[in-house]
Amino acid sequence: MLEQLEGSRAVARAVALCRPEVIPAYPISPQTHIVEALSAMVKAEEIAPCEFVNVESEYAAMSVAIGASATGARTYTATASQGLLYMAEALYNASGLGLPIVMTVANRAIGAPINIWNDHSDSMSQRDSGWLQLYVESNQEAVDTHLLAFRLAEELSLPVMVCMDGFILTHAYERIDLPSQEQVDEFLPAYEPRQVLDPDEPVTIGAMVGPEAFTEVKYLAHVKQLQALETIPELSGELGDVLGRQQDGLLRGYRCEEAETIVVALGSVLGTIEDAVDELRDRGVKVGAVGVKAFRPFPLAAVREALAGAARVVVIEKALALGVGGILSENVQTALPHGAARVHTVIAGLGGRPITTASLVGLLEDAFEERLEQMSFLDLNVELVERELERTRATRRSGPPAENMLRDIGTVAAGPV
Amino acid sequence: MASRPIKFYQVGSHAAGNRLLDPELSSVQADPNRSNSITKGHRACQGCGEALGARYALDAAMRATSGQLIAANATGCLEVFSTPYPESSWQMPWLHSLFANAPSVATGIAAALKVKGRSDVRVIGQGGDGGTVDIGMACLSGMFERNDDVLYICYDNEAYMNTGVQRSGSTPPAARTMTTQAVGAEPGNVFGQGKDMARIAMAHDIPYVATATIADLRDVEAKVERAMELHGARYLHILVTCPLGWSCAAADSIKVARLAKETGLFPVFEAELGHVSAVSKIRRRRPVEEYLKLQGRYSHLFKPNRREDVLAHIQAIADRNIERYGLL
Ligand SMILES: Cc1ncc(C[n+]2csc(CCOP(=O)(O)OP(=O)(O)O)c2C)c(N)n1
Numbered sequence: 175m176l177e178q179l180e181g182s183r184a185v186a187r188a189v190a191l192c193r194p195e196v197i198p199a200y201p202i203s204p205q206t207h208i209v210e211a212l213s214a215m216v217k218a219e220e221i222a223p224c225e226f227v228n229v230e231s232e233y234a235a236m237s238v239a240i241g242a243s244a245t246g247a248r249t250y251t252a253t254a255s256q257g258l259l260y261m262a263e264a265l266y267n268a269s270g271l272g273l274p275i276v277m278t279v280a281n282r283a284i285g286a287p288i289n290i291w292n293d294h295s296d297s298m299s300q301r302d303s304g305w306l307q308l309y310v311e312s313n314q315e316a317v318d319t320h321l322l323a324f325r326l327a328e329e330l331s332l333p334v335m336v337c338m339d340g341f342i343l344t345h346a347y348e349r350i351d352l353p354s355q356e357q358v359d360e361f362l363p364a365y366e367p368r369q370v371l372d373p374d375e376p377v378t379i380g381a382m383v384g385p386e387a388f389t390e391v392k393y394l395a396h397v398k399q400l401q402a403l404e405t406i407p408e409l410s411g412e413l414g415d416v417l418g419r420q421q422d423g424l425l426r427g428y429r430c431e432e433a434e435t436i437v438v439a440l441g442s443v444l445g446t447i448e449d450a451v452d453e454l455r456d457r458g459v460k461v462g463a464v465g466v467k468a469f470r471p472f473p474l475a476a477v478r479e480a481l482a483g484a485a486r487v488v489v490i491e492k493a494l495a496l497g498v499g500g501i502l503s504e505n506v507q508t509a510l511p512h513g514a515a516r517v518h519t520v521i522a523g524l525g526g527r528p529i530t531t532a533s534l535v536g537l538l539e540d541a542f543e544e545r546l547e548q549m550s551f552l553d554l555n556v557e558l559v560e561r562e563l564e565r566t567r568a569t570r571r572s573g574p575p576a577e578n579m580l581r582d583i584g585t586v587a588a589g590p591v
Numbered sequence: 592m593a594s595r596p597i598k599f600y601q602v603g604s605h606a607a608g609n610r611l612l613d614p615e616l617s618s619v620q621a622d623p624n625r626s627n628s629i630t631k632g633h634r635a636c637q638g639c640g641e642a643l644g645a646r647y648a649l650d651a652a653m654r655a656t657s658g659q660l661i662a663a664n665a666t667g668c669l670e671v672f673s674t675p676y677p678e679s680s681w682q683m684p685w686l687h688s689l690f691a692n693a694p695s696v697a698t699g700i701a702a703a704l705k706v707k708g709r710s711d712v713r714v715i716g717q718g719g720d721g722g723t724v725d726i727g728m729a730c731l732s733g734m735f736e737r738n739d740d741v742l743y744i745c746y747d748n749e750a751y752m753n754t755g756v757q758r759s760g761s762t763p764p765a766a767r768t769m770t771t772q773a774v775g776a777e778p779g780n781v782f783g784q785g786k787d788m789a790r791i792a793m794a795h796d797i798p799y800v801a802t803a804t805i806a807d808l809r810d811v812e813a814k815v816e817r818a819m820e821l822h823g824a825r826y827l828h829i830l831v832t833c834p835l836g837w838s839c840a841a842a843d844s845i846k847v848a849r850l851a852k853e854t855g856l857f858p859v860f861e862a863e864l865g866h867v868s869a870v871s872k873i874r875r876r877r878p879v880e881e882y883l884k885l886q887g888r889y890s891h892l893f894k895p896n897r898r899e900d901v902l903a904h905i906q907a908i909a910d911r912n913i914e915r916y917g918l919l
């Protein structure tokens with residue numbers, strides 16, 4: 175049914191349709207609207223039977239999820255940013271125990287400096303946590319992907335993160351086609367756990383494993399992740415049939431025919447990238463885009479195939495591996511045969527900095543004219559950076575850089591404090 | 592039958608079982624059909640009070656729930672010595688997740704059981720003092736505040752034993768640990784304010800809070816049974832001797848625990864809805880010195896010089912407990 179919905183509410187409705195049984199939650203922007211909506215639905219018994227547990231931290235949220243999932247309940251939670259980091263230890267534990275928890279990450283930057291706006295630093299920091307990570311481009315895709323996530327998680331007995339851009343998607347009102355309960359029930363059968371805490375068949379879960387078998391346990395976890403490379407396209411096909419809407423599997427190409435340059439990215443920025451591609455294609459430039467949906471496991475073969483014809487790959491990243499550079503681009507590079515294409519890393523959109531079509535077109539023009547460095551920052555205010563560097567050179571106690579720079583650009587009107 | 596006064600044939604022995612007692616009144620451990628929830632083969636040290644306490648507590652809980660019990664265990668000695676890969680001592684559904692989250696994991700288990708309509712299955716969370724009063728305290732307090740249907744048991748051996756005896760928030764003043772060594776002008780742990788988890792639990796006004804020691808195992812069983820009669824958040828704090836960390840003889844494990852109670856250093860009581868409802872009186876009051884002398888972790892109080900000041904300070908703590916709870 176078509177409805178005009180806020181992204182968060184649409185996700186909450188999609189999660190409700192998946193019949194979650196336990197939802198522990200802790201608030202953090204921009205995830206709050208999702209769990210607020212779910213708490214109301216549980217209280218009004220629109221989701222039943224279901225326990226909504228108001229926990230005292232994200233660490234507890236994930237820990238409650240671990241206990242509930244291990245007891246055979248379909249379990250969901252949502253978080254972002256600092257909250258995701260706060261549950262980091264439990265994230266590794268959930269995946270290590272093979273618990274099919276589904277979690278929405280409303281992608282947000284990580285401080286300091288504290289910043290509530292969107293980038294991918296949070297989920298990227300947990301890319302090796304053993305969770306599957308699916309990035310969505312639109313709110314419709316967010317809705318559909320939550321259905322996929324529960325089925326995928328339970329099929330493989332692995333936890334899944336659905337990563338959706340904070341504010342850009344979570345707070346955007348769009349027309350959403352919500353699936354019916356019948357459609358969801360057809361796609362998503364009741365949860366049948368692979369392992370469960372049950373007094374009638376007592377098992378020990380979470381025993382200590384030493385050097386004699388730890389490598390093998392981890393090897394199997396890796397193999398299980400890779401299995402998702404087959405399961406995701408299969409289930410996406412099935413979901414597409416049920417919903418009557420095609421679903422991207424591992425990734426999606428946009429106007430890649432004979433493209434010499436291909437832009438690669440994750441999440442909602444793909445919409446803007448596609449606009450830039452259209453503009454350049456209109457001018458006859460052979461450029462296309464690839465949106466990676468499954469970041470974990472990383473679809474090496476599919477990426478290799480999608481980029482096979484390109485001489486130049488420009489990776490737009492909303493996260494930064496400090497001291498090295500790109501994260502997505504490093505993964506893309508792993509996919510490509512040696513020397514197949516020149517890969518550029520472009521760090522963009524950090525802490526909510528808008529990524530405009532004009533900036534992207536300018537960036538790509540630089541690339542075509544061989545002016546784009548191997549690694550760069552989109553729309554970096556070089557003058558602002560230089561002024562701060564000059565200050566730190568001039569005085570040892572030059573003050574907190576973030577505050578200094580805010581003053582430079584006039585956000586903080588006051589003089590030195 | 593239940594009203595028949597129990598006649599103790601071995602007066603003064605403090606024996607947990609009594610072979611002449613009516614089987615219905617005898618301890619869970621005396622029952623050959625006990626569940627052996629934590630069974631033989633684990634790797635605890637000789638005389639380990641934690642292994643003993645857990646065995647009695649869990650078998651009592653198993654009997655009280657007709658075997659319909661699930662446990663969430665924090666990281667620590669109990670977890671490590673009971674599950675050396677690929678073996679397990681647990682004959683009950685048991686989950687170890689992390690060091691700090693056992694109360695929350697237990698909450699999750701309870702929530703799942705509720706959704707599934709399994710009101711017959713009960714939940715225990717458990718951990719050491721470090722996992723409970725320090726790193727896990729936020730999760731524990733959250734579980735209390737929500738009044739989740741969980742019995743949480745803390746096995747308090749007064750330090751981080753599994754990592755090699757470091758100080759925790761439960762380590763008593765003057766005690767030597769690897770991070771409060773017996774060196775300098777004031778050897779051993781500092782005299783801080785302490786962290787009395789049982790009273791902190793009581794401040795949440797939860798249905799049941801109790802303390803116990805492994806010196807009175809029948810009492811441990813009775814308190815677990817009482818806890819299992821109730822629903823909501825319940826807390827049992829058991830003092831468990833650690834011969835390795837306390838540097839005492841394994842054979843003195845029970846004796847040391849008994850002296851902790853008989854000196855007044857460890858008050859044994861029950862509280863319901865935030866109010867003390869019963870105390871275990873001291874049978875024969877002993878000076879704290881008798882307790883301290885058996886443990887190498889306090890040896891610096893006796894040699895090279897006798898530290899009268901420190902001994903008096905510790906005695907004052909015991910006296911205060913005796914007064915606070917009316918232990919005499
Ligand atoms: C987050 C985290 N920090 C530290 C540790 C290391 N660690 C494991 S067990 C333990 C000590 C446990 O002490 P306690 O809870 O008192 O239990 P005990 O071993 O004394 O029974 C520590 C510090 C850990 N596993 N996880």
Ligand code: SF4
Nearest residue numbers: 635636639668833835
């Ligand atoms: S170190 Fe202490 S608590 Fe740990 S197994 Fe040995 S006696 Fe028990």
Ligand SMILES: [Mg+2]
Nearest residue numbers: 719720750752
């Ligand atoms: Mg301890």
